[in-house]
Every structure is written in C-alpha cells, then in structure tokens.
Amino acid sequence: MKKILLFFLFVFPMIIFAQDLELKARDNPNDDGSAIKLNYKINLDVARLILERRGEHTEYNELAVLELESSGLIDGEEIEAGRSYYYRLTAYDLEGNILAQAETKATAQAQWFNTNKISLLVMSIILIAAIIYYILSARRGKELYIRKIAGLESMDESVGRATEMGRPILYIPGTLDIDDMQTIAGLTILGKLAQKAAEYDAELIVPVNKSMVLSTAKEVVKEAYLKAGRPDAYKADSVFYLTDDQFGYVAGVDGIIIREKPAANFFLGAFYAESLILAETGFSSGAIQTSGTAMPSQLPFFVVACDYTLIGEELFAASAYLSKDPQQLGSLKGQDLGKAIFVVLLIAGVIMEMTGIHFLKDLLTIH
Amino acid sequence: MKRKIPLIITFAVGTLLILSEFIPHKPFGRLSGELENWFLIISGFAIILGQLSLFKVNIIKIKRKTPNWQYFIITLVSFMIMVLIGIFWGTEKNPGIFGNGQIIVDTIGYKPFDYLFHNVYQHLQATMFSLLAFFIASAAYRAFIARTVESNLLLFAAILVMLGNTSLGSSLTGWLPHSLSFLHLPRISEFIMKYPNTAGQRAIMIGAGLGIIGSSLRIILGIERSYLGGK
Numbered sequence: 011m012k013k014i015l016l017f018f019l020f021v022f023p024m025i026i027f028a029q030d031l032e033l034k035a036r037d038n039p040n041d042d043g044s045a046i047k048l049n050y051k052i053n054l055d056v057a058r059l060i061l062e063r064r065g066e067h068t069e070y071n072e073l074a075v076l077e078l079e080s081s082g083l084i085d086g087e088e089i090e091a092g093r094s095y096y097y098r099l100t101a102y103d104l105e106g107n108i109l110a111q112a113e114t115k116a117t118a119q120a121q122w123f124n125t126n127k128i129s130l131l132v133m134s135i136i137l138i139a140a141i142i143y144y145i146l147s148a149r150r151g152k153e154l155y156i157r158k159i160a161g162l163e164s165m166d167e168s169v170g171r172a173t174e175m176g177r178p179i180l181y182i183p184g185t186l187d188i189d190d191m192q193t194i195a196g197l198t199i200l201g202k203l204a205q206k207a208a209e210y211d212a213e214l215i216v217p218v219n220k221s222m223v224l225s226t227a228k229e230v231v232k233e234a235y236l237k238a239g240r241p242d243a244y245k246a247d248s249v250f251y252l253t254d255d256q257f258g259y260v261a262g263v264d265g266i267i268i269r270e271k272p273a274a275n276f277f278l279g280a281f282y283a284e285s286l287i288l289a290e291t292g293f294s295s296g297a298i299q300t301s302g303t304a305m306p307s308q309l310p311f312f313v314v315a316c317d318y319t320l321i322g323e324e325l326f327a328a329s330a331y332l333s334k335d336p337q338q339l340g341s342l343k344g345q346d347l348g349k350a351i352f353v354v355l356l357i358a359g360v361i362m363e364m365t366g367i368h369f370l371k372d373l374l375t376i377h
Numbered sequence: 378m379k380r381k382i383p384l385i386i387t388f389a390v391g392t393l394l395i396l397s398e399f400i401p402h403k404p405f406g407r408l409s410g411e412l413e414n415w416f417l418i419i420s421g422f423a424i425i426l427g428q429l430s431l432f433k434v435n436i437i438k439i440k441r442k443t444p445n446w447q448y449f450i451i452t453l454v455s456f457m458i459m460v461l462i463g464i465f466w467g468t469e470k471n472p473g474i475f476g477n478g479q480i481i482v483d484t485i486g487y488k489p490f491d492y493l494f495h496n497v498y499q500h501l502q503a504t505m506f507s508l509l510a511f512f513i514a515s516a517a518y519r520a521f522i523a524r525t526v527e528s529n530l531l532l533f534a535a536i537l538v539m540l541g542n543t544s545l546g547s548s549l550t551g552w553l554p555h556s557l558s559f560l561h562l563p564r565i566s567e568f569i570m571k572y573p574n575t576a577g578q579r580a581i582m583i584g585a586g587l588g589i590i591g592s593s594l595r596i597i598l599g600i601e602r603s604y605l606g607g608k
Contacts, residue, residue, distance in 0.1 A: 042407070120403060124399055124400070130399075134395075141594050142594075191592060198603040224427055230604070250431070251430040253431075254427070286509060286512045287508055290516055309581065321581060323588035326592040335600070337600045348587045348590070
C-alpha cells in the first residue's frame, strides 16, 4: 500500500509532467565528432531549466542553465567522437521544486564529408576543372588571347626611367606576412622586376616588414640576378628588414623615398591604412608609381596617387602575364570562365529572388 | 632535387588543405589550424633574421658614413634601449631579469618599457597615422578635379556622399515633401554607399577570389615557381 501511495505521490506525477518536457539529443552533423546537438521543448510554466550530462559509467554533472526562450543547444564541451553521452533536463519552479524531468542519450560521431559545403565543392570542382582544362589547352599549343594590362606593360618603362636617371627602384611587397596570397603575388612580380633591374643595371631597394618575407624576397631577388646573368650585380643588402610595426614601417619607407628619391616605386601586395601615406609620399617625390592590391578599401587611394594600378585579380594575374608562359596564361583563361559562370549565376539569382524563387540562394548558401 | 622537394611538399600540403575544407573528420578538420600554429612558430624564430638584417644594414651605413648616417645610429640605439629595458625590467605583466623595477615604477608610474611605449612609441605611431588626414585631402583634391566624364561623375557622387553625411546636407533637402523623400541627400548618400559602392567592391572581391584560386592552383601544380626564386 505504501509503495502504491509513493508511486502516486512521486512517480506518477513525474510521468505526466515528463510529457510537458521534451529533450532530444543527436550527433551534431558535419563536424569532427566534437559536439552533440540538443533540442528541448517546454509546455510548462517553469522558472529554471538545468541540463546535466554524464558519460557511460559516470555520475550526472551540471552542464548548463538553459535559456527558457531558446529551444536548442550545441554541447561541445569535452565531447569525444565515438562515445555515448546521457543528458538529463530538469525543470524547476520558483521554489526550486522539480516540475518535470527528461532524459536522453546520443553518440558523437565524426563525419567524412561536410554536406553543408556541397555547393562550394561543386563550384570549386567547376573552377579547378576550367583552369586545368585551359592549362592543358595551352600546353597543347592553343593560342590564348590575354588583354593588355597597362600597369605591367609599363614595367620596362619604369626600370628604363630609373636606369636613365641613375636612381633606384623601390619595391614594397605589401605589409602582410608570407601566408597571404597577395604577398606571394607581390614576391613573384618582384622576381620579374629584379631580373629586369639586373638586365638594365638599375639599383633595387626592397624594404620589408616581415622576417619571413625578408628570407623569401632575398632568395627571389638573388635568383633573378642569377637568371639575368648578373650575379655580381646582386647586393645582399638591397633587400632588408625595417620593422613589423605598421606605421614604423611607413615612417621608414617614407624616409627612404625622401632621401633616396627613387625613380620608380612599386607597391604590390596587401596594404591597409599605410597605402595612401606611401603612395602620396611617392607622388610628391615625382616617381613613376605602380601599385596593386586586392584590398578594395585601399584601391581608391592607389588609383588617385599612382600612375598605374593593378586592381584585385590583375595583381594575381601579373606573374602569369609577365612570364608569357602559355601554361600560366592558360590558368588566367580558366579564371575568366569562372567569372563568366559567376556573372550568369548572379543574374539568374537576382531574377529568381525578384520572382520569389529562393532555390538558387538556398543551394549556394554555405551554412 | 633542391627544387623538387619544395614542389612536392607544396603539392601535398596544398591538396590536403583543399580536401580538409570538406572533411571534418580528424585529422583533416584541424589541419588548417595546426599548420597556422606551425607558421607562427617558424615566424617567431624568423624574427631573429629580421633583427640581424636591421643591424647589418644600419651598421654598414654608419661605417660607410652614407648621407644622414646619424639617423641610423638613432635607430640602433632606440632598438637596443627597448630590447634591454624589456629584458631587465620586463613588460606590463612579465617581470624581467631584475624583477619588476619597483623603485622605477614608484617614480615614473610605469615600468621603463611601458613608459617608453606609452609616452614615445604610441605618440610616434599616432603622428604617422594622422598624416593620413592631410594626404587624403591632397589626394581627394587631385581626384575630384573635373577633367573627364568619369572624373565628373566621381566628383558629383563624392559631393552627394559628403553632403549626405553632414547636417548641412540634411537641412538642404529637409524641406522636401514625403513623396520626394528619396531625393533627401542623406538617403541618396546611403543609396550610393549601399548599392553602387558595395556592388563595385564585391566585383573586385569576386575577381580577387578567383585570382587567388588561380594563383593557388598554379603554385600547387608547380606551374608557378617564382616564389621559390626560380622560373
């Protein structure tokens, strides 16, 4: 009788209340098995929701106090792939009495493919295939037309001017480190420019603001002089480190521009607020200036202060353009095809969105 | 062989990183972060190379007494002062080999390194940054000179944006009736910044993104090798 009474007093109400509190747990999709996704639903007037967690053979520990307005949580705290975790959600009233309790279990699993990135994968495959196709076409000897880029055509003019005036050429490969693609693009152009400078016997000054860029730039310039057949003309000190500090570097380079008065300045790489300070100082010194960056916010400054500006993709195309190597030029054609695909997708997307069809937007959105 | 090994490493790492973007499973999912840590470690060691270069270049210039050689002494002395006081008395949270220099802290209010940082370095930095305001004025003056149709358009758009961001612009068209509120200068300014300007920036970013993909592929496939110093 006592047991029946206890059942009706404690267990039976809990069963009824449990229907008012739902807790679902499942493996968080598209991750490395380091999270479990929890969803909860409350049909009660509760004051506090406490979530507890335990492993296979451990006791429950409080994990979080859940927000009443929310309905989900991703548990990423010390979750290991392949292990099962038990969750218990308890609802309390204002006095701290248990109103309801729900329990569930889930096993964390690592996935081998992130399904959220299918559209990115498809686009990447199309782009990579297009670039490789044009590289192979160029390798087979197909003629490829690449439009002229004024900023790169003027490189000979700049080097020639420096030689005639007996003044140096200043080259800045941006202010980011070697892990930035713009810096790499800047350094590849430096190789071509250094070769020309060696051929014309013009002095080259390359102040850098990152130690890793220093080592790479030195190697690039040295090889360029070797390639030009002028290893004797290479000066190890022509590539040197100033400082990592943004404005300290600007002060250093401005000082070089004012003192050395280079005949040609090249600013090719990633730039931030220093772009206009450098370019305007160069402009005031009367140097012929070529700039290039993929930083949209800095481009207007360069356009105003420099004679030639490589805009965005032109900076990355420069190396291929200057090398005249058919394989490299082929990759530029592949990029153009990618651009055409983007234009078509953008137009189609705009039309579909205007007509209330969200299929394309949903397909291409990366969650 | 000197060329082949870096090319093989570049191909393998590049391909792995592309794959890791789509594979969350260990070890691929954390590969990018791990390699970034490697990069930080290597660049930490590379700082010494930079400092050696700084010393070498400046000492050569002082020795040869090149024009303005006195400035290079200032560079080296400033560098040495910051390094030494940093080593001796440490920085804000880290003690140096002589501890925290409590007597100095009681006298000047900061550790010597922090004192120079706050009272010299930061002001020098702010001075360089503030030059930007004057350079923007001179550059804007040149950009807005009406010469061609394009520069006229730029000038017109710039006037609208600048006026739209001032109280003068707002008061100039504030009297317009509600039906003509789209001609209100702040709204025109907002429109120019939000649509044509953003569209232009995104076009550049898409182009740059494609350029990065193309350049990366050229490097991964070993077609572009000039970053290694050769063809």
